[in-house]
Amino acid sequence: MEAAPAHDRHRAEHLYYAALDLLAAGDAAAAALGFRAALVADPAFLDAQHGLIRALQDAGRLDEGIAAAQQLAEQAPDDVLAYTALSILYQHKGMVPEAEAAGLRAKLLGWKQQLQQSRPGAQPATQE
Numbered sequence: 001m002e003a004a005p006a007h008d009r010h011r012a013e014h015l016y017y018a019a020l021d022l023l024a025a026g027d028a029a030a031a032a033l034g035f036r037a038a039l040v041a042d043p044a045f046l047d048a049q050h051g052l053i054r055a056l057q058d059a060g061r062l063d064e065g066i067a068a069a070q071q072l073a074e075q076a077p078d079d080v081l082a083y084t085a086l087s088i089l090y091q092h093k094g095m096v097p098e099a100e101a102a103g104l105r106a107k108l109l110g111w112k113q114q115l116q117q118s119r120p121g122a123q124p125a126t127q128e
Contacts, residue, residue: 012042019051028058046076053085057092065089080109 019034035052038045049072056065069086076082083106090099 008041009045012038012045012048015041016045016048016051019048019055023051023055023058028055031055032059032061046072046079049075050081050085053082053089057085057089062089062093066093078109078113080106080113083109 015034015038019031019038022028022034023031032052032055035048035055038048039052042048049068053065053068053072056062056068066086066089069082069089072079072082073086083102087099087102087106090096090102
């Protein structure tokens, strides 16, 4: 996915930090709206997607959180945190086999990234 123009990224970051403040203040529902607004400004802003997932989890909107985590996993298939979040959300819903599968995927991706980083001359795995 192509990165947003600088002004859209700047707006997305502003919205993201405002949403983080709302989340820290305990207003998960308002934070979710803020993270969604950040994603409208810059759909490739993965930190905003992570924030949205956490806000939805904190708001008890587990199905929406699962959908957001699945979307992130599709958008960034090597994102360890996407699968970790998915595992946690599945656990909260009592979906144990799904939680274990997502957790295993996160663990395998983490190991893969560690191996890539430990090779001489290897480029570190990148995430936005």
